[in-house]
Amino acid sequence: MDRIKNQETYDVVIVGSGASGSIVAAKAAAAGKKVLILEAGPKRSLDDLTSSQIWARRQKWNGAPVEEAGSLQIAHAFNAGYGTGGSAIHHYAVWPRLHENDFNVKSAYGKSLDWPIEYKDLQPYYDQVQSEVGISGDAKAEKWRPAGANYPMPPVPTFNQGNIIAKGFEKMGMSTSPIPLAINSRPYNDRQSCLYDGWCDAGCPIGALANPLATYLPKAFADGAQIRNHATVSRVLEDSTKGKVSGVEYYDADGVVHTVLAKQVVLAAFVVQNARILLNSKSEKHANGLANNSDMVGRYLTTHPSNYVFGLFEEETQPFIGPTGGQVMCQDRYEDKSAVKDAFGSYQWLAGLAVKPNDLLGFANTRPDIFGDELQPFLKRAAKHFGSMVCVGEDISDPENRITLSETKDKFGLPIAKAVHNLSAESKVMLEHAVEEGKAVLTAAGATEAWSAPPFGMHHVGGTVMGTKAENSVTDGFGRCHELDNLYIAGPGVFPTTGAVNPTFTIHALALRTVEEMLKVA
Amino acid sequence: MTSKSSRREFLKTSGLTISCVVAGKVVALSPAQAYAKALPHKTLSTAEVATVEALAEAIVPGATAAGISHYIDSQLSVDPEDTLLMVKYLVPPPFNGFYQASLASADSLRGDKEWEDIDKDGMKEIIGQIATDSAADWQGPPASFFYFIFRSDAVDVVYGTEEGSAELGIPYRAHIAPETNW
Ligand SMILES: Cc1cc2nc3c(=O)[nH]c(=O)nc-3n(C[C@H](O)[C@H](O)[C@H](O)COP(=O)(O)OP(=O)(O)OC[C@H]3O[C@@H](n4cnc5c(N)ncnc54)[C@H](O)[C@@H]3O)c2cc1C
Numbered sequence A: 001m002d003r004i005k006n007q008e009t010y011d012v013v014i015v016g017s018g019a020s021g022s023i024v025a026a027k028a029a030a031a032g033k034k035v036l037i038l039e040a041g042p043k044r045s046l047d048d049l050t051s052s053q054i055w056a057r058r059q060k061w062n063g064a065p066v067e068e069a070g071s072l073q074i075a076h077a078f079n080a081g082y083g084t085g086g087s088a089i090h091h092y093a094v095w096p097r098l099h100e101n102d103f104n105v106k107s108a109y110g111k112s113l114d115w116p117i118e119y120k121d122l123q124p125y126y127d128q129v130q131s132e133v134g135i136s137g138d139a140k141a142e143k144w145r146p147a148g149a150n151y152p153m154p155p156v157p158t159f160n161q162g163n164i165i166a167k168g169f170e171k172m173g174m175s176t177s178p179i180p181l182a183i184n185s186r187p188y189n190d191r192q193s194c195l196y197d198g199w200c201d202a203g204c205p206i207g208a209l210a211n212p213l214a215t216y217l218p219k220a221f222a223d224g225a226q227i228r229n230h231a232t233v234s235r236v237l238e239d240s241t242k243g244k245v246s247g248v249e250y251y252d253a254d255g256v257v258h259t260v261l262a263k264q265v266v267l268a269a270f271v272v273q274n275a276r277i278l279l280n281s282k283s284e285k286h287a288n289g290l291a292n293n294s295d296m297v298g299r300y301l302t303t304h305p306s307n308y309v310f311g312l313f314e315e316e317t318q319p320f321i322g323p324t325g326g327q328v329m330c331q332d333r334y335e336d337k338s339a340v341k342d343a344f345g346s347y348q349w350l351a352g353l354a355v356k357p358n359d360l361l362g363f364a365n366t367r368p369d370i371f372g373d374e375l376q377p378f379l380k381r382a383a384k385h386f387g388s389m390v391c392v393g394e395d396i397s398d399p400e401n402r403i404t405l406s407e408t409k410d411k412f413g414l415p416i417a418k419a420v421h422n423l424s425a426e427s428k429v430m431l432e433h434a435v436e437e438g439k440a441v442l443t444a445a446g447a448t449e450a451w452s453a454p455p456f457g458m459h460h461v462g463g464t465v466m467g468t469k470a471e472n473s474v475t476d477g478f479g480r481c482h483e484l485d486n487l488y489i490a491g492p493g494v495f496p497t498t499g500a501v502n503p504t505f506t507i508h509a510l511a512l513r514t515v516e517e518m519l520k521v522a
Numbered sequence B: 001m002t003s004k005s006s007r008r009e010f011l012k013t014s015g016l017t018i019s020c021v022v023a024g025k026v027v028a029l030s031p032a033q034a035y036a037k038a039l040p041h042k043t044l045s046t047a048e049v050a051t052v053e054a055l056a057e058a059i060v061p062g063a064t065a066a067g068i069s070h071y072i073d074s075q076l077s078v079d080p081e082d083t084l085l086m087v088k089y090l091v092p093p094p095f096n097g098f099y100q101a102s103l104a105s106a107d108s109l110r111g112d113k114e115w116e117d118i119d120k121d122g123m124k125e126i127i128g129q130i131a132t133d134s135a136a137d138w139q140g141p142p143a144s145f146f147y148f149i150f151r152s153d154a155v156d157v158v159y160g161t162e163e164g165s166a167e168l169g170i171p172y173r174a175h176i177a178p179e180t181n182w
């Protein structure tokens, strides 16, 4: 095996160029740091984002496979991206904030975990990111929203589908608001506004949606940050000084091993690969991998237990119009996490999702039982009269749901990750309750038929959680590893609980807090 | 390199575009065009092609002419990392085994008959068995799982295109139009 030792030392090496890595890179480079991003996947630009649900599959994870087990698997190959911009280049930009009660679940309910920080610690970072990136929303209509600055842009308009389903919620005595979206409802920060064509899943090439190729990566590169693509980081290297790391090792596309030295290292390679890199960073001193003296790395792997419900309406819903993430939101079931008997967890509804005919989430796949001569009439009707909404549920953080190393090796000879995730009985009841509620909402909205899909895991969270000490967590409240004070972890892997909101706004806010701390101590 | 077969040796795939060298020029073809020109398949056998086309047509009418067999064949012929088939979300690579085992099981359901000799009701019966895991002696991945993925492939070629959207009466509104007709 060829080995090349790069003599250059960087101030900051960041592993992964997605949501979390891009903001860390931009802020560190703006502060004058010499920054290198190592990205396992290929180079991508906005011009690569072809409007096709088939071509969109190029953006999915293409690195070492992940072995999965459990009753609600995390669907790694669907939920993870690959290449410049990471999963975030085709995320849907649904950006609600966590609620105050997501930070102390253990203390309040005796389940899951507590965060070592509170909502108020994160609020200024949410506000800063919101102003830098731009979010469209209606803070007043979000009666559940925790404290925070008003949105800088008016909400994205609601169209037929959103308006029709909102009426169903109203009839059920429930409230809705426009979804807070990191999508421009008007031009903002030199980025143009949305055209409401529902291509977010394929990636928004016009920059209306806050993907890293349009937000923080251009800033990072303008301030001198460098990126190396096809650079798969295998290990973090320990320094001879106790409690520090010296850099990372990576494989290039030809399988040549490189070493890069850095004063600070940030793992921003998403939930599963961050844990895998730490577990693979074994040495004589650390037989279980780095930052893992308490066997915490990989534990508390979580996802959002989620469920779609669908309906067909007499009215034209025009489901091809709008953003993919949806139009209206309901968080009426957020505040009391134990409101439903035998269930646990908050949940939110996202309704009025723009949808295409094909692909996993296309409307054709919502009724796999229809085929042959019946198919086209169904598709023609659904193309104009379909409505959908998705329940995003809170998971219960469980140490037995975890990422470990498999016996199987990847093409570089490194153990691949194994991810086990089981759905708790209480989460199952929560989803069953939500599905019945969702079908009732659609029926109240006028659906002539309403049906649901099987539950699935939306988003990856946990695996390298933050906490108060090494015995209960991998990092401190800044994402700094308890055992290695110049090794940081960014991304949803550090969340001790999932809440019931999409994670990427919180990922940005936390990563901003992390890089601010890194710059202070450097 | 003038004979038909040697020209066909230059057949190659890049993404969804199937290209072949005709009179010294590389011509990019969509799966539908590849089907219309009866270009040879690279990975699927003749028997597998027949099974793919018979099943796909019965599940999503129009799939054969839309080039379902060339679509699956071209995507199984590239490095699994580059495949665009939806199976990549749900099954670890490589994907050939998934299709080949399932197609072999499906093929056995036609008994002594050729696919073209099975009438509409017969095909409906076979598809129903696959979709509900009730096919006897099915080997390989669960039949209903194969059905879900395979049906989705057929929907891709017929309705995942600009023409497919037009057929359903809805606008495609591409920001960046996909290559060829995808
Ligand atoms: C279809 C879809 C829709 C989504 N919609 C939303 C939404 O509406 N709202 C929301 O909040 N969230 C959404 N998400 C989730 C969101 O995209 C992720 O939570 C977020 O991108 C995670 O950020 P990250 O920085 O941790 O990882 P990523 O953005 O995935 O970036 C990680 C990067 O690290 C790279 N990498 C991995 N391993 C290595 C290695 N060993 N060496 C070097 N590089 C490596 C990867 O290639 C990748 O580019 C969606 C996700 C998907 C897939």
Ligand code: SF4
Binding pocket: A183, A193, A194, A195, A196, A197, A198, A199, A200, A201, A203, A204, A205, A206, A208, A209, A322, A323, A324
């Ligand atoms: S709907 Fe808006 S944000 Fe989504 S791809 Fe189209 S223009 Fe971009």
